[in-house]
Amino acid sequence: xxxxxxxSEIADxxxxxxxxxxxxxxxxxxxxxxxxxxxxxxxxxxxxxxxPGPRTDFFLGCLSALDETLGGRLxxxxxxxxxxxxxxxxxxxxxxxxxxADFTPYGARRDxxxxxALGDTPLVRTGSPxxxxxxxxxxxxxxxxxxxxxxxxxWNDHGWRPPxxxxxxTVDWIDPSGFDGRTVVDADSNGGERAALTRWRSFVDDRLDxxxxxxxxxxxxxTSRMSAYLKTGCLHPxxxxxxxGTRNDSGASKFRSELCWREFYADVLHHRPDxxxxxxDEKFRRLPHDTGAxxxxxxxxxxxxxxxxxxxxxxxxxxxxxxxxxxxxxMIVASFLTxxxxxxxxxxxxxxxxxxxxxxxxxxxxxxxxxxxxxxxAAPYFRVFxxxxxxxxxxxxxxYVRRWVPELRGVPGTLVHRLGVNRPADYPEPIVDHxxxxxxALDRYASIRxxx
Ligand SMILES: Cc1cc2nc3c(=O)[nH]c(=O)nc-3n(C[C@H](O)[C@H](O)[C@H](O)COP(=O)(O)OP(=O)(O)OC[C@H]3O[C@@H](n4cnc5c(N)ncnc54)[C@H](O)[C@@H]3O)c2cc1C
Numbered sequence: 001x002x003x004x005x006x007x008s009e010i011a012d013x014x015x016x017x018x019x020x021x022x023x024x025x026x027x028x029x030x031x032x033x034x035x036x037x038x039x040x041x042x043x044x045x046x047x048x049x050x051x052p053g054p055r056t057d058f059f060l061g062c063l064s065a066l067d068e069t070l071g072g073r074l075x076x077x078x079x080x081x082x083x084x085x086x087x088x089x090x091x092x093x094x095x096x097x098x099x100x101a102d103f104t105p106y107g108a109r110r111d112x113x114x115x116x117a118l119g120d121t122p123l124v125r126t127g128s129p130x131x132x133x134x135x136x137x138x139x140x141x142x143x144x145x146x147x148x149x150x151x152x153x154x155w156n157d158h159g160w161r162p163p164x165x166x167x168x169x170t171v172d173w174i175d176p177s178g179f180d181g182r183t184v185v186d187a188d189s190n191g192g193e194r195a196a197l198t199r200w201r202s203f204v205d206d207r208l209d210x211x212x213x214x215x216x217x218x219x220x221x222x223t224s225r226m227s228a229y230l231k232t233g234c235l236h237p238x239x240x241x242x243x244x245g246t247r248n249d250s251g252a253s254k255f256r257s258e259l260c261w262r263e264f265y266a267d268v269l270h271h272r273p274d275x276x277x278x279x280x281d282e283k284f285r286r287l288p289h290d291t292g293a294x295x296x297x298x299x300x301x302x303x304x305x306x307x308x309x310x311x312x313x314x315x316x317x318x319x320x321x322x323x324x325x326x327x328x329x330x331m332i333v334a335s336f337l338t339x340x341x342x343x344x345x346x347x348x349x350x351x352x353x354x355x356x357x358x359x360x361x362x363x364x365x366x367x368x369x370x371x372x373x374x375x376x377x378a379a380p381y382f383r384v385f386x387x388x389x390x391x392x393x394x395x396x397x398x399x400y401v402r403r404w405v406p407e408l409r410g411v412p413g414t415l416v417h418r419l420g421v422n423r424p425a426d427y428p429e430p431i432v433d434h435x436x437x438x439x440x441a442l443d444r445y446a447s448i449r450x451x452x
Contacts, residue, residue, distance in 0.1 A: 065192025
């Protein structure tokens, strides 16, 4: 193990700059860096980006796990990558910096700035967090896809590379102890590559066969829970796709298709970075929203899980407690915010990004726009989820609601979704009347269609 000061003996030292790829297996960056004599593993903690919250806590746990895998040889420094990466290169005399390409609007801009600041030292981009890099799948006329179905067919036809054969020994890591400004990250969460692989194994062994049938049931542990691991890069989607191989049973096919949604939304955001903040479908920018104190108070009730609609409140409380929410319930609470409370989807999306450990700009902003009806493959605007019937259908015994809303634990079975006279005194009355708000939503949608 080498220490700073010994680099002069290393003719060709590279920097491996980790970001959203906190793993050592199936990491093409390591294959590229492995051609150098030795490398230093670096992470730059930019506190402007890593704001306090559940996602940062989870991320730091993943970072800690990576450091452990590397035998404590991860050099973590605080600051702006545009200053810190060139400083490390200069101080250690490195000849190249290796990364997985970042396709988010912020990440792509930051990498451009770091590249400029590095001058003659190359920033080598190898691989990306996706099976197929955003921008690669195009229609026959060269334009990007706007609809998921045809994108998925092209994505399947295009295929992906086999996993990169890497692990912690692919690169000869130098020991960075004593490096000026080194920060020790000692965080604990259920993050990290090993935890991700364990969860993946148990999903494949116990749940994949029934995934297609049960994935919409929030009362069951029926989905993979891979989202936060994919977000932090503790696992690469290619690793998962490779394991599915050519399996075409309903579980494997559905799972492959869900991974493709993640790739599709990354592709959409790559071509249209503005849609992180504004509606993909421009006519929806004129949709009238509620404003003022009443809107703010309805928003607070939604955030706190106190709307009086049990499935909505259960979802929001799961989010507050776990930093995660089941996909079906994400759709129900998003529909409630946009179509029952008539609030901008951006309010809900921002709250989700603050709270979700898997918060991902592309999947989140476009998941919200899908529900609001203003996105690429949008659900038709007239589809307004009824929170009562959705609860009865997807949480048929009421177990999910009772798990997250303690006030309702005494209400038996499916009655928990349709409380009537069984509504406990300490549980709120519905803050709106769904039937009336549905008609209001349809009127508002009709008004923007008329002016086109
Ligand atoms: C309003 C809203 C906001 C969302 N925000 C996010 C987000 O910030 N981050 C995020 O990763 N997902 C988001 N999703 C998508 C989806 O809800 C989560 O990916 C899923 O619930 C994660 O649980 P899982 O890993 O058990 O999913 P599984 O059902 O096991 O799916 C496997 C993987 O496929 C991908 N996936 C599944 N469904 C979708 C989808 N609709 N869109 C994109 N990728 C998908 C995820 O990477 C997921 O881990 C959002 C969906 C909605 C409706």
